[in-house]
Amino acid sequence: MTIENTKVNLELDLRGEVCPYTFVKSKLAIEDMEIGEVLQVILDHMEAVDNVPKSMTNEGQQVLGVDQINETDWAVTILKQKD
Amino acid sequence: MAIKVYIPGPFRVATNNSSKIEGYGDDVGEVLKDVGRRYPGIKALIFDSKGEVADHVCVFINGRDINTLQNNGTKVTEGDEVSIVPAMSGGAVPFTEEQIRRYSRHIILPQVGGKGQRKLLGAKVLLIGAGGLGSPTALYLAAAGVGTLGIVDFDTVDISNLQRQILHHNHDVGRLKVTSAQESIADVNPDVQVIPHALALTSENALEIIRQYDIVVNGCDNFATRYLVNDACVFLNKPLVDGSIFLFEGQASVFMPGRGCYRCLYPAPPPPGMVPSCQEAGVLGVLPGIVGCVQAIETIKLILGIGEPLAGRLLLFDALSMDFRVMRLRKDPSCPVCGDNPTITELIDYEEFCGAPITVG
Ligand SMILES: [Zn+2]
Numbered sequence: 001m002t003i004e005n006t007k008v009n010l011e012l013d014l015r016g017e018v019c020p021y022t023f024v025k026s027k028l029a030i031e032d033m034e035i036g037e038v039l040q041v042i043l044d045h046m047e048a049v050d051n052v053p054k055s056m057t058n059e060g061q062q063v064l065g066v067d068q069i070n071e072t073d074w075a076v077t078i079l080k081q082k083d
Numbered sequence: 084m085a086i087k088v089y090i091p092g093p094f095r096v097a098t099n100n101s102s103k104i105e106g107y108g109d110d111v112g113e114v115l116k117d118v119g120r121r122y123p124g125i126k127a128l129i130f131d132s133k134g135e136v137a138d139h140v141c142v143f144i145n146g147r148d149i150n151t152l153q154n155n156g157t158k159v160t161e162g163d164e165v166s167i168v169p170a171m172s173g174g175a176v177p178f179t180e181e182q183i184r185r186y187s188r189h190i191i192l193p194q195v196g197g198k199g200q201r202k203l204l205g206a207k208v209l210l211i212g213a214g215g216l217g218s219p220t221a222l223y224l225a226a227a228g229v230g231t232l233g234i235v236d237f238d239t240v241d242i243s244n245l246q247r248q249i250l251h252h253n254h255d256v257g258r259l260k261v262t263s264a265q266e267s268i269a270d271v272n273p274d275v276q277v278i279p280h281a282l283a284l285t286s287e288n289a290l291e292i293i294r295q296y297d298i299v300v301n302g303c304d305n306f307a308t309r310y311l312v313n314d315a316c317v318f319l320n321k322p323l324v325d326g327s328i329f330l331f332e333g334q335a336s337v338f339m340p341g342r343g344c345y346r347c348l349y350p351a352p353p354p355p356g357m358v359p360s361c362q363e364a365g366v367l368g369v370l371p372g373i374v375g376c377v378q379a380i381e382t383i384k385l386i387l388g389i390g391e392p393l394a395g396r397l398l399l400f401d402a403l404s405m406d407f408r409v410m411r412l413r414k415d416p417s418c419p420v421c422g423d424n425p426t427i428t429e430l431i432d433y434e435e436f437c438g439a440p441i442t443v444g
Contacts (some may be wrong), residue, residue: 024187028178028197059193 006064006077009037015044015073016017022048022072026078030061033080038064049074086114086159089166092276096179102275106165112155114165129167139170139244141308182274186228194389198300200228203318206386207231207367209296211284211312213260214238215371216302216326216378218250223379225268225275230387232268233278233296236260243273247368251430265298284308286430289315298385300324300378302371306352307433313338313345314430317421326378337393337413343414344421351419352433370402388418 012029014022026041031038043049053063053076060082067075085105090098099105102397106114115136123256130136142149143166149157159165178186178197189195189203206229210217213236224232240248240255240263248260255263261279268277284303293299301312301323307420309327316323320340327334338344345382377398384390397410420427 020182020187020191024183024190027190028183031197055191 008040008077009033011040011042013042015042017043017048018045019048023052023073026052026056026076027059030056030078030080035080035083037076037080037082041063041078042069043074043076044072049076052076053078061068084109086161087164088114088118089164091167091169092274093166093169094125094128097122097128108159108189110153110155111142111149111157111165114159115142115155123307124418126171141168141170141294142166143168154177155400180234182228185272185274195387199387199389202388203228204230204384207233207296207299208382208386209233209235209293209299210302211235211299211308212302212304213248213250213264214244214302214304215247215328215366215368217264217300218248219372219375220302220379221264221268221325222271222302223252223376224382225271227273227379227383228274228341229382230274231278231296232278233280233292234261234264235280235282235284235292236264237281239282247366247371249372264361284311286311286432289430290319293319293321296321298324298382299320300382302326302375302378309345310352310433311430314420314427315318316340317344318430324378324385326374328366328374330365330372331370331402333370333377333402333429335374335377335381335393335398335400336396337385339392339394341414341421343412344418346420347415347418347422348412350415367402370400373400373402 010029010033012026014025017025022043022045026039030039041052043052049066053066056063060077062081063076064079065077069075071081085107088104088106090102090104095102104118106118108114108117119130129140136142144152144157144159145163177205186200189200190197208224208229210221210232213221213234217234219233221234238260240251240258240260242256245253250267251260251263259281261281265277265279266273268275282288289311299312299316299321301309303309303312313323316338322340323338324366325336325345381393384392395412397412399408399410414421416423419425438441
């Protein structure tokens with residue numbers, strides 16, 4: 001999945017952060033956003049690259065993309081669908 | 084001129100945890116600007132992008148809102164105190180790193196989240212008694228981050244309490260229970276503000292104390308206080324999370340305003356002497372742990388507005404048979420206090436009425 005054409009409303013740099021705080025901080029960020037807005041989370045903790053999209057899907061949000069952006073970092077792009 | 088400035092709890096991350104700092108200036112605007120210069124974290128919290136005091140922050144001088152005075156131009160003199168008061172639980176104040184970690188297992192829950200955690204931090208709960216029931220309730224509510232806990236108890240810690248009252252420890256024997264409770268709670272969670280009420284609840288003081296809280300949790304050990312608290316909660320429309328224990332059995336229920344009360348169930352206390360008070364009766368030490376935890380869960384559900392409260396139901400717990408039973412309760416139209424034609428319209432001190440000893444704890 002690619003995110004090239006997606007407008008990102010908020011980017012959250014969570015490099016250095018580990019589970020479960022990667023999800024906790026992503027969730028807190030998305031709570032304060034409006035439905036229809038897009039959050040992009042930058043992660044370097046591999047476990048979180050799996051877990052954040054899963055947990056966000058469980059919460060009813062839509063994961064638009066999980067993309068490796070360089071050797072160490074990943075971008076998870078999430079569309080807020082649910083308050 | 085140096086003016087004292089009160090910093091609220093959520094902003095103290097920016098002042099090294101100081102609740103009082105000094106600001107220099109001749110009017111409120113100058114004092115706030117000076118504080119913002121010396122504490123850049125505060126500047127970000129109280130001013131908006133235009134440099135005005137943000138809409139979610141109120142500023143008071145000696146207890147008066149500056150909007151009712153000359154706003155930022157309000158003159159200050161020696162001895163004045165400026166207080167910064169943010170909107171609480173509105174989501175305006177970000178969590179600290181420590182709070183994100185402390186409450187992470189709550190925030191992860193879909194039914195709680197950051198919004199629910201802010202509700203908990205903004206809630207004010209009054210605990211009647213810091214004894215067997217009040218101990219687990221206080222510890223779990225504190226751990227959950229319920230922001231304000233009032234505790235009513237005039238008693239001191241006795242060594243015989245330690246068999247079940249887990250708020251108190253060996254070194255607390257002889258100390259006021261509210262003081263001991265305050266210290267135990269501070270050790271669990273410094274986010275919680277404890278308001279100690281080291282007094283016996285009476286018809287004189289019950290309304291003014293209960294009025295200050297959102298929810299009342301009854302952990303008292305005597306009928307006089309149980310009826311006093313019930314009636315006060317009916318008069319003030321406060322939800323009451325009731326619990327009681329005896330020997331090996333416990334009861335719990337939630338009385339929501341307008342949906343019945345303790346007197347709908349038991350219109351009047353038994354005559355003195357018929358039922359032994361907790362001082363004379365034995366109690367299995369773990370029992371209040373179960374019932375107090377039920378009360379803590381019900382309190383948190385009410386704060387979060389989740390699930391089905393234990394309202395209109397009476398939970399009976401028997402430790403010996405390990406049996407939980409639920410009885411249906413209904414609002415009694417002929418209830419003497421919450422019924423259609425109430426005969427009790429003011430608080431009653433049953434100890435004067437019947438001569439039974441009154442203690443809380
Ligand atoms: Zn009633």
